[in-house]
Amino acid sequence: MAGLDEVITNLVGVFLKYAGDDGGKKPKIKQDDVKGMLEQEILSPELKAVIDADEIEEATKVMDKNDDGEVNFHEYCRCVTKLAKTYYINKTGRGDKKGKKKEQK
Amino acid sequence: MAGLDEVITNLVGVFLKYAGDDGGKKPKIKQDDVKGMLEQEILSPELKAVIDADEIEEATKVMDKNDDGEVNFHEYCRCVTKLAKTYYINKTGRGDKKGKKKEQK
Numbered sequence: 001m002a003g004l005d006e007v008i009t010n011l012v013g014v015f016l017k018y019a020g021d022d023g024g025k026k027p028k029i030k031q032d033d034v035k036g037m038l039e040q041e042i043l044s045p046e047l048k049a050v051i052d053a054d055e056i057e058e059a060t061k062v063m064d065k066n067d068d069g070e071v072n073f074h075e076y077c078r079c080v081t082k083l084a085k086t087y088y089i090n091k092t093g094r095g096d097k098k099g100k101k102k103e104q105k
Numbered sequence: 106m107a108g109l110d111e112v113i114t115n116l117v118g119v120f121l122k123y124a125g126d127d128g129g130k131k132p133k134i135k136q137d138d139v140k141g142m143l144e145q146e147i148l149s150p151e152l153k154a155v156i157d158a159d160e161i162e163e164a165t166k167v168m169d170k171n172d173d174g175e176v177n178f179h180e181y182c183r184c185v186t187k188l189a190k191t192y193y194i195n196k197t198g199r200g201d202k203k204g205k206k207k208e209q210k
Contacts, residue, residue: 001122002107002115004146008156008189010107012196017106026199041109051113073193074186081182084113088178091117094131 014041015076028070034079035060042083050090051083059083119146120181133175139184140165147188155195156188164188
């Protein structure tokens, strides 16, 4: 299992992989590209069984918090945290009322 | 570079490695153990040059948001996101007013 430093460097690395760099402006991911990114990045069977199309759809919707059609690094991290919580609740069977444990398909 | 699914599974894995499992209750990391965890987990020279003792101190302080002396998964993710933003700002040289680029020592 990788350590927290790999989690941090890869979290940033994946964002920069998808965020365009239009000279000088802050790197952002286009809202339309978000769903494709999540589908391309979430490949492991273990995670796909928990983070399904509905979860990706929901995460995509909440990502662009300021509704500017683009996703900045902070919004991206909120989405990854949301997906990680889904996986965490499923793995530990513990979550708040909202978090329901998903039967492994 | 690992994909987002590894980031998510490792983010959860590192938390569960440090969070005690006192039978049935939600896994939490004791506030006193947080600093030690961050020091043990952030080893890569690249990251240590950016996330120094001050950053770890600051992250440790904000982690226990509800001040119950313990850190739950959501508080832990907020802290990792904060550290990732420090690394992101340093790597891209871009951040909001608060984020200042750290000279590599």
